[in-house]
Amino acid sequence: MGDHSIIYNRVEPPELKPEEPKAEPPQSPEVDPAAAVEIEEWETKRQEWLGIDVTVYDGKFSEVRWYAEGHVIAIWSNVNFMHFSSMADFETPDAIYGMMVTGWDVTTKEAEAQNAQATTPAEILPFPPRSLRTLAKVGPQWQPVGVISKEATEAMNDLHEYYRKHGTKMAREYERRIAEAEAREAWEKAHPTKPQDTIVNYFPIRSSQLKGKK
Numbered sequence: 001m002g003d004h005s006i007i008y009n010r011v012e013p014p015e016l017k018p019e020e021p022k023a024e025p026p027q028s029p030e031v032d033p034a035a036a037v038e039i040e041e042w043e044t045k046r047q048e049w050l051g052i053d054v055t056v057y058d059g060k061f062s063e064v065r066w067y068a069e070g071h072v073i074a075i076w077s078n079v080n081f082m083h084f085s086s087m088a089d090f091e092t093p094d095a096i097y098g099m100m101v102t103g104w105d106v107t108t109k110e111a112e113a114q115n116a117q118a119t120t121p122a123e124i125l126p127f128p129p130r131s132l133r134t135l136a137k138v139g140p141q142w143q144p145v146g147v148i149s150k151e152a153t154e155a156m157n158d159l160h161e162y163y164r165k166h167g168t169k170m171a172r173e174y175e176r177r178i179a180e181a182e183a184r185e186a187w188e189k190a191h192p193t194k195p196q197d198t199i200v201n202y203f204p205i206r207s208s209q210l211k212g213k214k
Contacts, residue, residue, distance in 0.1 A: 004195035013203040046095040048155060054081040054103030061128035073152050074145035076128055078135045079163050083170040086177065092158050140164045
């Protein structure tokens with residue numbers, strides 16, 4: 001195969017072990033009363049999944065979009081929402097959120113250049129509202145795009161409150177992940193992987209009716 005090979009080795013068929021009898025199903029363990037209370041409390045909380053798509057402007061403002069209630073919901077935030085990208089879920093006293101965050105970064109100059117070349121309204125990037133002040137001045141804040149539901153409002157309030165408490169650590173962890181990814185990409189580019197040979201070991205399986213025949 002050019003710079004590598006595929007090698008097929010025909011080997012002796014192994015001795016198959018006799019089928020073991022099916023084990024009796026295990027008895028259900030007794031539920032710890034404290035654990036039962038915890039499970040009951042967990043089940044009473046509102047559970048919500050947020051598949052968030054975000055565009056971050058200049059690392060300072062985020063246009064956040066997610067699909068719920070049959071349509072796309074959008075808000076603007078003064079938090080870099082890519083800092084949430086490592087979170088799978090988090091819990092508040094009233095709700096449990098599952099999350100997946102994907103997105104990209106853009107600068108104001110890049111957005112202006114793209115808008116100058118846009119041929120349809122769908123290609124035009126919006127800009128953060130002037131009324132939304134920076135995180136450094138006012139802390140985590142957000143604004144809805146249009147009217148949004150009570151559930152969406154609670155979700156954004158919970159996320160921004162979480163960021164208020166943990167945002168410094170989240171930003172530091174995000175920068176660390178980016179630096180590690182860039183270093184790994186540079187190393188892989190400088191040390192390209194050499195194709196390895198592929199070895200396939202196989203043996204024929206004969207029907208029990210043909211046992212002893214050739």
